[in-house]
Every structure is written in structure tokens, then in C-alpha cells.
Amino acid sequence: MNTDTSIIDIDSDFMRSPEKVMRLERMGSSFPTRLSFMRTLIRRMSRENWKFERTRREVDKDGYGLSVYSVTTPHRTYSLVGFTQEIPAEMRTDRVIAEVWDATFNLFDGVPTQEDIDYLAQNTPKQEAGRYRPSELALARANKSLRVFKNAVDSLSKGHQPDIDLLTSVGYLMRTSAVYGSGKFGCADRAKIADREECKAPFQMELLTVYLIRWFTIDSVEELAKEKGGKKAVKLDKTTRQFIGVGNATGLGMAPFLLKHPALIHNWVVAKETALARVRSIETALPGTLEVFLKSLHQVSQHVDEWNVEDEVQSERISRLTDEIQALSMWCENELNISRPYPWNGIYHYVEDNFSLECQEMVVSLIIEPHGTLVDDLAETMSTELIPKFNAEMSLVQLKEVVEGFYQWATTIDFSLEESQHHFWYYSEDKLEPRFGSKGVDDGVEQEMPLAIGRDVSDLNKVLMETSDDISISEFVMNYPEFRHIIRRIQNTFVRPYSEVQDNLLSQSMRPLDLLRFKLAFFGASKFDPKSDLWTRISMYQGAPMPDQLSEPNHDCWSFPIAGRSQSYPCINCTCQKTA
Amino acid sequence: MSKNGLTISLNEVLFYFTRAGFGVNVPIGVSEDFARGNIWIAQNGFDPSDCSILALDNLDSQKSSLSIQFEKSKDGGHLFCSEDKVLSAIQASVSCVDWLEFNGLDGGELKVTHVDCPLLVVSVLGANQCRGIKVTWTDRSKNQYQVNLNDDTSWEIIASSEDPILHSNYADVIISSLDSSNKTSISNGHLKKFNITEEKLKTLNNGVNVGDKWPEIYEYFSRCLVKSSAESRASGAGAGLVDND
Known part of the structure; x- marks a missing residue:
């Protein structure tokens, strides 16, 4: 499959729309999937x-x-x-x-x-x-x-294993x-x-x-x-070794990357959404997959029990997620609910209609999980080496149509309101640390990073509306060179509809944390532990096989790990069993 | 990053040159093309800072201008500065690419009047895969240059002198189609050929050497940085956390 032009049918009933997926609140509820x-x-x-x-x-x-x-x-x-x-x-x-x-x-x-x-x-x-x-x-x-x-170190030196509760509370060394x-x-x-x-x-x-x-x-x-x-010293036992991840502390540096690579982000999201659509479009569940899903609900509730954070917002979300997973398990116990045609689509719709975004996105991950043979090929479509070009051949009429058709989310924001332009992004001279400033409070508005996509589209739209259709786009940018970057972006993103975050990134209510979690979930991170709206800690590779376990059965089935267990739910319908 | 004699990556060329342009008030979209042009220069074994510093200095001192106008004639097109100043190659280069893409040459030519750094124009044409064209100019030292952007695999310089093309400046530039009948217009010229793939591979394996102009590029870049204060440090991501946990 061509990595730049993954063919998708956006009108498919099973494909979630960009307007639904590329919203900060949902992005900030992301979980890793088997495509991470x-x-x-x-x-x-x-x-x-x-x-x-x-x-x-x-x-x-x-x-x-x-x-x-x-x-x-x-x-x-x-x-x-x-x-x-x-x-x-x-x-x-x-x-x-x-x-x-x-x-x-x-x-x-x-x-x-x-x-x-x-x-x-x-x-x-x-x-x-x-x-x-x-x-x-x-x-x-x-x-x-x-x-x-x-x-x-102390425990192992004395011949016993580390305090598992302490280890579980942090997750890494x-x-x-x-x-x-x-x-x-x-x-x-x-x-x-x-x-x-x-x-x-x-x-x-x-x-x-x-x-x-x-x-x-x-x-x-x-x-x-x-x-x-x-x-006297001993080594870590096998299950503990596998449970230990490596932590990461992440701040604003990830956010500009996400906004500066729209074609790449499109490919990531299309792959995940296509995987979900493929699963939802299955009329009769593949043998054993529903059973694995039901077991995974049980495992995930234990995983969530071990996901403890100090952040009040996330803590409440986790608490609600715990209840929702339990409610979903009960709903699934009624065979009538899951034995109908298109069972995965039924589960997805039930969750979407009844539960939080956090639960919805976790279930997306869980229903994709037992379908490795169906979706793993999509991992090869998630890169791009595309360098976005400015297309001088596009007519101004076309550009106006594209802005009207694909950027309503931006042109309908009222940027004259103070709260709509509350924030700005900049690089500090302190080791080029990216920072998220507030207008009227922080210096540096003049050096703002060009990440105000919605506002720039809105400004362009106003000028376009007052410009005759007769001039070429190259003449337009000679007169208005300040719009060259946003026109280039529009030209390259409207054919990649999952490339834009369809929210105002300057808004007073904007939480960069949502962007961080979205990107980190694609990496495969878990146990998001927000320390503020700008900063989060996470675990990586928790539950993943160690180098000496890579040839063991179930080496690919390590999502949502729990302490004291070497292995997640039984592996099915993916390829990792075959190496046993 | 402010030392002389560094080796940098192509990604750093993109990062620093985009912002160096922004540092002399080049609109960000134009600056992005300027940086891509500098990547092309670096990929071909030249020092991008040596090539670009004059264009940045000229804009900073307002000796050059980004204001550009366009005229169409029966022989092709003409780009020129709409003020009584030198035309900045940073703007001229993107306008040339746009003009060629929209109009093509169709046997005619595109003339760009009084541009400060002709190689920068070439670089942005190269970075945008403009092929089958030649770019010619005579600079203020009366040196003649012709750059042939042949195809996807090669390009070449024909020069009347051995003066480095990087330092050839202030000229009227003419862009026209490359064909077999007029491939070389400079008699007894010095020819240097470039294999695009080989040059790029060399750069990827060895990095980009930047010389004594680099600190000046960095100086323009650093204008995009915001001074730090105790308040801004305290409001940065991760501030206030105890990491000895």
C-alpha cells in the first residue's frame, strides 16, 4: 500500500469521520493499540x-x-x-x-x-x-x-524481590x-x-x-x-522483569511536532481508523475473538485499578472508566447483545452511546486487539517522506472552495474574542524549551511559533472573500506573502482529512496535554500520569517481552499489563503464537 | 550551537534557516522555502550559511526588499522589485518557482532583475524539482555563470571564472529552457557536474560543514527566541515538580 495515499472510504458507515476523531477531547483520551x-x-x-x-x-x-x-x-x-x-x-x-x-x-x-x-x-x-x-x-x-x-537494588541484594506495590505504583526504575x-x-x-x-x-x-x-x-x-x-543476591523474577517498563516525562516539545507534520499524522490516524472500521465491518465474529475480548475486559479493569494518578481530572476519568468497564462487561454477559450480526459494531455503538470518551477509546483499542491478521498490515502505511509543496497551479476559486469545504471548523471560530486568542506558542532562549504563553501575561507574542492553524485559516478566509477570482494564486501570494505557509498547508491537508486538529489551539481552554497523550498513545505509551495541563509522565514497554522472551509465545500480546502476571490475555488471531 | 566550524544535519539546516529568515521579517511560508533551498545547497556540498548570509544581511539592513512585481511579456515574464532596492533572492526564488509552475517557459524566458544572491534562486528551483531549465547571469564582477538543472539525477555549473558561485551576487538572472542547441552559452567555461544522489548520500553520511558565517546565521535565528525570565521559567512545562521521587 502506498504510504502517502492510503485509500479510504470516508463515507463508509464503519469509518469514524475526521470531525469526530480529530477533536482535542477525544485525542486526549487515546490509548495505544496494536498498531502503536x-x-x-x-x-x-x-x-x-x-x-x-x-x-x-x-x-x-x-x-x-x-x-x-x-x-x-x-x-x-x-x-x-x-x-x-x-x-x-x-x-x-x-x-x-x-x-x-x-x-x-x-x-x-x-x-x-x-x-x-x-x-x-x-x-x-x-x-x-x-x-x-x-x-x-x-x-x-x-x-x-x-x-x-x-x-x-536493596531487595535483590538481600535475596528477595522488590516491593511489588511500590513498583506497581511507579512502573519503572x-x-x-x-x-x-x-x-x-x-x-x-x-x-x-x-x-x-x-x-x-x-x-x-x-x-x-x-x-x-x-x-x-x-x-x-x-x-x-x-x-x-x-x-545472597538474586535476579528479578521473570514476571517482574517483564512488568517493569521505562518511564518518560514529556512536556510541550511534542506538541509542535504534531502540528508541523500533518501528512504524517493523517497516516497514523487513517491506519488506526481503518483498523477499527475493518473490525466493525465484520459480520460474524472470527472464532475465539469475542472470548478474548471478554477476558480482556476483565484484565483491563485490573490494569485500570493499578493506574493511580494524583491529577484530579484524570483521577475522575479513571474512576468513571472503572465503572464503565464493569457495566460493559455486564452488558456483554447477555449473549443477545453480542451474538447479533456485526457484533463489534454493536459493541462500539453501545459504548459510544453510553460511555465516556476515555472508555470509548479504550474499547477501540480492545476490539482491534484480537484482530492482528486483519489489521497488522496497516502498520506499514504509517510513515511518509512527503515534503509539502506550494501548488501555484491551484486557482483562487479552488482555494476558496477548499477553505469553505474543509476548514469550517476554523472559519466559524470567532477570533475577535479574547479567549479565542488567549495563548501563543514560543521557543524560550533557555535551551529552546517550547513554552505555551498567555497574551498580556507573557512576553514573546512577536516571536510566536506558526502553529495557529485555525486563526491563520480564518484570516486567510477573510482576505479571500474580498479578493477577485481573476488573479492567480501566485499573484495572490506576491501580494499577501504572509499567507504562503497556510495556503501550502491547506493544499496539502485537504486531501488528507485526518491531518488537522479541528480545534482552536490558542483557546483559553486548550490543554496541550491532549496533544501529548494523542501522540504518546501512537507511540504505545500507557499509564498517563498528568502533572499539569502541560506535562505528563507515562510508562513505555510495560509488559513487553525482554530480549530473551522475544521468541516466546504471546510475545505480541502485552497491552494493558497487570502486576504479577507475565502475560496478558491469551493471544488469538495474531501471528505471534506461530513462533512458539 | 554558536561556535564556528560546526557540522550540522539537514534537519538543523531546515530548523535554523527557517527561523533565521523569520528573524529578518521574512513571512514564514517564504522562509520555509528559503530553508528548503538551503537544504538543497547543503546536499550538494556547499556551505548554506556562506550562500545565504548576504541575503539575510541585505534584508536586515533594508538594502534589499521582499516587495516584488510581475509583468508578462510576449517573450515570457519579468520579476522585479517594486521599490528602489535590490530584489531579495529569498522572495525572488519562490516567485520564480510559482511562475514556472503556473506559466511554464514555453520557449520564452523569465527575467529577474537585480537580485542579490542568484545561487539562492537556483537552490529553490532545485529544491522544487524544476528540471530541464538553465539559469544564467553575469554578476557585478562581470563573471558569467550558467547553471543547468538537467534532470532528476544531475545538474551542472558552467562559469567564466573560478570564483566560487556562492559569492556571485547582484545580477539580472534569466531562466530559460534547457535544450541541446543552447546548452552552453559561456565559451571556455569551467564546468562542474553534480550527481544529485551521490552528493546527497555524502551529506547524509558526513553532515553539513558550516564555516565562519554560521554564527551570523545563528544570530538571526536567535531573534525568534524569547528571553527567559524567572516567571517564564516558573510557568514552563514541568515547572514546580519534584523529580527526586
Whole structure:
């Protein structure tokens, strides 16, 4: 399938419309699916039998020093080069403006020489202040979750497993606070690796970096426990290892990316929505799939029980979700409700009519899950290398029609109201930290990032309405060059209807958190733990197989993990059983 | 990022040059094309900062202008500055691409009068896959240049002198169709050929070297940054959290 022109029938009864899907409130209720990028990567690792190896560990008794972990794919080797150091507690922050970290990493393209290691030792610990080369595919850092890390080391050194309640409450040993790729700070450009099979899906090298960091964190606590406890020390048991994810703290940096890559976002959403539509269009449930779904409801309610956050809004949403999952389980117990034709469509409609967006989106994920053979091919359609072009051949009449037909969500917003233009986005001189300012409060309106899509369309529309149809679009932009960017955007997005967030991103009520969760769910993140409207913590790879488990049955069925269980609900109708 | 002699990525070229243009009040949509043109320059082994600094300086000092006008004639078209100033190549380049896309050449030519950085015009044409055309000019040092954008795989420079094309400036530029009968108009010219794929691969594997003009580009870029204050730091994402948990 062509990745830029996925054929969809938007008028299909089973396809949700862009107007429904691309709204902040729904986007901010997203959950990972089996098409999420971490899932795609794990499937490839298993399918291609990737080999993992710790090739260097040169650390002191406290674990400070150098580690190198390598992974060999059918065609090449990638190496995670990590540096650990002691840092003062008062300097440990997850913000972009941090200057020191417990651990810093690069993903190296190949096997690094000693010269490479020496170069990275001088740069990687400095993160944004260092410089990197095309041989470095990603740059990342992580800080310890001090309580969990210490408990794990202490417990294992004494011969017993860590406190599972503590571990469950956090979910990880270390938390990444940035993972950069695609040419950042001199790293390799995306174009260098875009043609490699293992890099074609989005963010695969960044997520490989995170997967290796997860392994590094687990390896580190086991090694430190051995150092401390000697013969008494034990390793983490298999179920606990698999349950441990790697954390991430994420702020505003993700939001501009989402808005600057509309064609990419369209492909992500079309893939997910097509998967949902395919499942909803099944007239008779495939054997065993309904049973798996019912079991997954039981598992997911336990997963949600373990999803505890301090944020009041999210806490209420989780509480309601718990009740709704229970109500759905009861509704499903009545066979009449699920044994009708188009059972998945029936379930979807029941949930949509009765439950919250949070529940709706979770059920979307759950009903897609048992249909791997039906939907997994869509993962290959989620990239794009498209560079949007300005189309001077489009007539002004066409442009006016497109704005009227596809951008009503923007042209109907009253931007003369103060609350409609309350916010603006800007880069701070503090390490280019993206910030979300308030007009009249914060400086920097003049340096606003060009992310005000709705407002710019609205402004363009006003000028278009007063402009004669006789002039060409190239003449129009000579007279009004300030609209070139938004015209180019419109020209490239109206044929990709899932590319725009159909809400006012400057509004007083806008929560960047919704954009973050939407993107993180596509990555495959779980346990969203908002710390404000601008910032969230998450877990990644929680429940995912460790490198030595990739060839085991059910390696692909790890969504919505629960503590103390090595494996999620029985795998069905996907390909991962076949490797058993 | 403010040091000399750096190697940067193509993504950084896009990031910094878009905002450097914005720093001298180039509308963002035009600035995006300017940055894409600089990627094309970088992909072909040139230092984009060396190529673009004059155009940015000229706009900053108001020696050049983005105001552009267009006339159609029986021989083709004419783009010129509507003020009594040098025409900025940053604007001229996008208008050339638009003109070619909308009108084509159809045996005629497009003349661009008194533009400050001709190679920037070429770069944006190249970045927009304009093929089968030649771009010719004689600069104020009387050096003649012809750039042939042949096809998807190659392009070439024919120059009357060995002066770097990056530093050729202030000229009337003529864009016309490339055909076998007039492929070379400069006698005894120095020919340099470029294989687009090979040059791009080299850049992806080695990065883009930027020289002593880079700090000035960065200076223009940094105008898009907002000064930080205790208040803005305190309201940033993640502020106020204790991360020693």
C-alpha cells in the first residue's frame, strides 16, 4: 500500500469521520493499540530474531561508568552507548532545562570503536550542549526513580524481590526525559535511515533506544544488587522483569511536532481508523475473538485499578472508566447483545452511546486487539517522506472552495474574542524549551511559533472573500506573502482529512496535554500520569517481552499489563503464537 | 550551537534557516522555502550559511526588499522589485518557482532583475524539482555563470571564472529552457557536474560543514527566541515538580 495515499472510504458507515476523531477531547483520551509503534517494533524484533548482547560494562561499584548494549538485525548492528554518573539531588529535574542526568545515551549506527566511545564520552553526558554526528541515530537521557531503584537494588541484594506495590505504583526504575532523533544536535538525518526496513515505521530507532534503555535499567539494578549482596543476591523474577517498563516525562516539545507534520499524522490516524472500521465491518465474529475480548475486559479493569494518578481530572476519568468497564462487561454477559450480526459494531455503538470518551477509546483499542491478521498490515502505511509543496497551479476559486469545504471548523471560530486568542506558542532562549504563553501575561507574542492553524485559516478566509477570482494564486501570494505557509498547508491537508486538529489551539481552554497523550498513545505509551495541563509522565514497554522472551509465545500480546502476571490475555488471531 | 566550524544535519539546516529568515521579517511560508533551498545547497556540498548570509544581511539592513512585481511579456515574464532596492533572492526564488509552475517557459524566458544572491534562486528551483531549465547571469564582477538543472539525477555549473558561485551576487538572472542547441552559452567555461544522489548520500553520511558565517546565521535565528525570565521559567512545562521521587 502506498504510504502517502492510503485509500479510504470516508463515507463508509464503519469509518469514524475526521470531525469526530480529530477533536482535542477525544485525542486526549487515546490509548495505544496494536498498531502503536512499540508494538510494531517488538513484532519485528521477534519476527526477524534480533540478537541482543551487552558488549561492555565498565562501571565502578556504584554503577557509574560506561555500558554498551548491541542489537543485531538481519542487516546491521545498532549499539546503545550509555554513560552513568552521580548527580546532586537538587539538580535532578526532568525539564528540558536540566543540565545533568543520572544516565545519558546515544544509539550508535553500528559497532562503536574506542575512538567513537571517547568522542561520545565527551559529548553525550552534556546532551543538548554536546554535538553529535551522522553515526549517532538518537540521543537520550534518563533519571532514576530513586525510591524504586533503591528498593530494587536493596531487595535483590538481600535475596528477595522488590516491593511489588511500590513498583506497581511507579512502573519503572528510570524515567527518560528526552529522546531525540532525526538530525537533532547533529545526529543522523531521518533520510539516512528511511530506506532501511527496520526504520520505515515511525520513530523505530528512537523506540529501539528506549527499549534498550529499559533493558539497561533492569540489568543495572541486578548488577548493583550483585555488587552489594554478593552470593545472597538474586535476579528479578521473570514476571517482574517483564512488568517493569521505562518511564518518560514529556512536556510541550511534542506538541509542535504534531502540528508541523500533518501528512504524517493523517497516516497514523487513517491506519488506526481503518483498523477499527475493518473490525466493525465484520459480520460474524472470527472464532475465539469475542472470548478474548471478554477476558480482556476483565484484565483491563485490573490494569485500570493499578493506574493511580494524583491529577484530579484524570483521577475522575479513571474512576468513571472503572465503572464503565464493569457495566460493559455486564452488558456483554447477555449473549443477545453480542451474538447479533456485526457484533463489534454493536459493541462500539453501545459504548459510544453510553460511555465516556476515555472508555470509548479504550474499547477501540480492545476490539482491534484480537484482530492482528486483519489489521497488522496497516502498520506499514504509517510513515511518509512527503515534503509539502506550494501548488501555484491551484486557482483562487479552488482555494476558496477548499477553505469553505474543509476548514469550517476554523472559519466559524470567532477570533475577535479574547479567549479565542488567549495563548501563543514560543521557543524560550533557555535551551529552546517550547513554552505555551498567555497574551498580556507573557512576553514573546512577536516571536510566536506558526502553529495557529485555525486563526491563520480564518484570516486567510477573510482576505479571500474580498479578493477577485481573476488573479492567480501566485499573484495572490506576491501580494499577501504572509499567507504562503497556510495556503501550502491547506493544499496539502485537504486531501488528507485526518491531518488537522479541528480545534482552536490558542483557546483559553486548550490543554496541550491532549496533544501529548494523542501522540504518546501512537507511540504505545500507557499509564498517563498528568502533572499539569502541560506535562505528563507515562510508562513505555510495560509488559513487553525482554530480549530473551522475544521468541516466546504471546510475545505480541502485552497491552494493558497487570502486576504479577507475565502475560496478558491469551493471544488469538495474531501471528505471534506461530513462533512458539 | 554558536561556535564556528560546526557540522550540522539537514534537519538543523531546515530548523535554523527557517527561523533565521523569520528573524529578518521574512513571512514564514517564504522562509520555509528559503530553508528548503538551503537544504538543497547543503546536499550538494556547499556551505548554506556562506550562500545565504548576504541575503539575510541585505534584508536586515533594508538594502534589499521582499516587495516584488510581475509583468508578462510576449517573450515570457519579468520579476522585479517594486521599490528602489535590490530584489531579495529569498522572495525572488519562490516567485520564480510559482511562475514556472503556473506559466511554464514555453520557449520564452523569465527575467529577474537585480537580485542579490542568484545561487539562492537556483537552490529553490532545485529544491522544487524544476528540471530541464538553465539559469544564467553575469554578476557585478562581470563573471558569467550558467547553471543547468538537467534532470532528476544531475545538474551542472558552467562559469567564466573560478570564483566560487556562492559569492556571485547582484545580477539580472534569466531562466530559460534547457535544450541541446543552447546548452552552453559561456565559451571556455569551467564546468562542474553534480550527481544529485551521490552528493546527497555524502551529506547524509558526513553532515553539513558550516564555516565562519554560521554564527551570523545563528544570530538571526536567535531573534525568534524569547528571553527567559524567572516567571517564564516558573510557568514552563514541568515547572514546580519534584523529580527526586
